[in-house]
Amino acid sequence: MTTASTAADERIAELRGEIDACDAEIVRLVQHRLAVSQEIGELRRATGGTRLSLSREQQVLARYQDALGPDGATLGLVLLRQGRGRL
């Protein structure tokens, strides 16, 4: 193996460590978001409200779309579905 490829391999391993840390944090945040979303849903239903808040969903999706583009909107939909189930 050349010196250059060894250095690249070491850097790739280091960067993968960063990705692993990002992924662990993302999973933690997704789990936290799910718990918060479910608590809101329970509170709304317990007080006679609707199962969903579509205007709020539009706000959430717009935020993901603005930050991340069309794939962001897809990601936002997946997160919403986690909390409230399928439409």
Ligand SMILES: O=C(O)C(=O)C[C@]1(C(=O)O)C=C[C@@H](O)C=C1
């Ligand atoms: O913000 C709310 O009212 C929620 O119930 C949370 C949440 C969400 O996960 O962001 C989930 C379902 C609603 O339709 C809208 C938003």
